Amino acid sequence: MKIFSNPQTIQKSIKNLKLKKQTIGFVPTMGALHQGHISLIRRAKKENDIVVVSIFVNPAQFGPKEDLKSYPKPFVKDVKLCKKEGVDIIFAPKPESMYPKNYLTYINVEKLSGTMCGKARPGHFRGVATVVTKLFNIVQPDKAYFGLKDYQQSVIIKKITEDLNYPVKIITCPTIREKSGLALSSRNAYLSKEELNKALSISDSLKKAKELIENKKIKPVKNIVLEIKKIIKPVTDKIDYIEIRDAETLVEIKDNIDRKVVIAIAAYVGKTRLIDNIVVKPR
């Protein structure tokens, strides 16, 4: 396994691999790897000759009051995990080599970037879009793997790839959960035992919403949102949003749930902002 930190060096190295007709699978991460990331790596291993994992806590996607500094960075542990999983190349650049002084170029995906997590975190998806574009140019993957836990992110990345004509196939993989139902997240490390218990209300409420739509055939958006609120409001510390949107386009569903939708929640448990979602199709 090779570890690169210089963008130009890994770019040249991958160019040579491509000239040898090796296919490149890419798993971009912010490190603090958990079973969710591992599931992406394993899928990439199956489908490509070479698997590249990037480990980069991208400053451009953090707001000034967000957790950039405290975000977990267990680099040695991450490297071991990657080695164990048979990753071929790790790309772990320094922030100053990705955003040197006088850095000026940013990608914006209109409409999609301003809602949901983009409303609560202004500039977040501009940062995500920019780093993904940069990483695609550096790693030049044939396929890139993203978890559906960051649902809005996956929709935005598909849109960028299509709009900017990247020759990259975007593969989205299911959210990995604890037995309890809690969605795996590097930010779960911030939670105390008590908070972990409280956090469960989020995945519980999504399961309940799915059941109400599928089995009880409840269709009005406002009823479903109310049921979710009943479960999470007493336990969480602040609700950023509960949204029910078209699963493909993220267009808001106003009255009745009449197509495949994503139900997405962002809420705080203590000082930790958690997100989760579920895709549901009414029967």
Place this chain on the structure above:
Amino acid sequence: MKIFSNPQTIQKSIKNLKLKKQTIGFVPTMGALHQGHISLIRRAKKENDIVVVSIFVNPAQFGPKEDLKSYPKPFVKDVKLCKKEGVDIIFAPKPESMYPKNYLTYINVEKLSGTMCGKARPGHFRGVATVVTKLFNIVQPDKAYFGLKDYQQSVIIKKITEDLNYPVKIITCPTIREKSGLALSSRNAYLSKEELNKALSISDSLKKAKELIENKKIKPVKNIVLEIKKIIKPVTDKIDYIEIRDAETLVEIKDNIDRKVVIAIAAYVGKTRLIDNIVVKPR
């Protein structure tokens, strides 16, 4: 010579050429090819195995009141010229295949895009940046060729390439001029004989400014701007700007010309907006 209009088809075709270790030289144009474009094509021929020319009047870089509809489109003549020059591939997409319904992704280069031509033409460089990014992803060139006539554009494209880590070498080539000094431009086709004569004042004033800086050692920016104004103001119909800026960074020079600068002019002759520039280094 092959002509493609479908982005996916040319992308696949070029991928195959790259697997055969062919190097790709790329000349992006809006068609209406003149000797300026030909000089780029000839340079590309010398330096690459395969030369790709794109012909695309990019709607995203035209303002709502600009000349998108009237912009010359002599496609058959352009194709003949390319064939004569030994171009290997023409890419001439339809606007709707570059910007389909629901297109949402745009590139912005901060600071550089808001001055000079960007001030007079809001959104222009966002359109340029976006189409160049798309074309780079479609054509995947090793080298791309741009004329220095669009000086600010060349600085912005270098910045995008660097910031977004494109594995593309940007080659800038000198402005080609008539014997009279007039910079070649597809928009010269709009000019009557009388207007062509008036347009000469722009290149004349730049030549004069260069001489004043190099031989008379006149340094104050305001004096040079005054000298240029003296020449072009009586003849042109509106001056958009006369700017003297650092040739690399486009930072404004405030007092004395103390480094390599670009002197750039945008002015109207009749209804036609013309631009020209000259790079000068004080001795």
